Amino acid sequence: MRSAEAFAKTRAEGRAALVGYLPAGFPTLADSIKAVDIMIDHGADIIELGLPYSDPVMDGPAIQKAADRALAAGFRTRQVFEVTEAVAGRVPILVMTYWNLVERYGVDRFAGDFAAAGGAGLITPDLIPDEAGDWIAASDAHDLDRVFLVAPSSTEERIASTVAACRGFVYAQSVMGVTGARAATSAVAPELVRRTRAHTDLPIGVGLGVRSGDQAAEIGAYGDAVIVGSAIVNCYLDAEDIPSGHQKLAELTADLAAGVRR
Known part of the structure; x- marks a missing residue:
């Protein structure tokens, strides 16, 4: 299932989509x-699976700690396909990953294995479209979203070139710096x-905090x-x-899902 299907549903309902993120393999592989x-079950419309990485540059302390725990338990890149395959079909499943992991695995190989597992696409926080030729070709070949x-x-100019390369949705990083829950949203x-939105009709997801x-x-009220x-x-x-x-998690997701449905 591609993310466009989820956004078609939420737009028809006049609300934003809820996107939930969790590193694959955390707190254990089975429990992820x-x-x-x-x-x-409690209202998430799209799932982001994080691919644990030993040298994150954008992740805040919580996500770093979770990734470290998954890696210490022996998590390997290929296991993200196992998690994807286990949960795919109900909502779109995207992987958020640092680009080095995909490059090391093999870009076309990663795209093919992820598509075969039922994945929808990748979110690539440290990859810019100017340097994404291999990924653009692989995502086209395997019909995957690229965010x-x-x-x-x-x-x-950067916004225009970025959204032109996106497929599925655009990720608006609403605060500068590393990730982390915050008491107030970004002004x-x-x-x-x-x-x-002035540069694209694609849905815009707002994250961080x-x-x-x-x-x-x-x-x-303003994001998709x-x-x-x-x-x-x-x-x-x-x-x-x-x-x-x-x-x-059940209680938090239910609260968040009620929020996007107000």
Whole structure:
């Protein structure tokens, strides 16, 4: 299932989509699969699977800690296809990954294996369209979405070239710096969405910092998708055990889903 299907549904319902992020393999490989099912059961429209990486440049402390835990347990790149295959079919599944991991695996090979597992596309935070020739060719060959990022610092020319290379949706990085749940949403996010919308009809997802249904409702008023990552990871980092984390995740996802549906 491609992300366009999810956005067609949410637009018909007059609301933003809820996008939930979790690193594959965290808190364990099996429990990352269960966590995705929990998010879908409680209202997530699209899932982002993080590909754990030992040298992140954008991830905040929560996601770094989760990735480290997955890697310490022996997670390997190929296992992201196992998780994808286990959860694909109900909602679009995208992988968010640093580009080095895809390049090392083999760009066309990664695209082919991910498509075969039922994946929808990739979000590539450290890859710009100017340097994405191999990925653009591979995503075309395997019919995958490609989601690039725009930021408050992006020029109009950069926004235009970025959205022209996107397929599926555009990721609006609403705050500068690393990821992490925040008490307040970014004040510059509405302006970034406005600037981006001037260059594309693609849906625009807003990410970095959302941790509550109230914040999801606020962002859903102007964005086409609300992307939540660190708050989801914290459900497990802050829990006494994994079953308690599953319960926290169910409650948080339900709150976020109610927020985007206000």
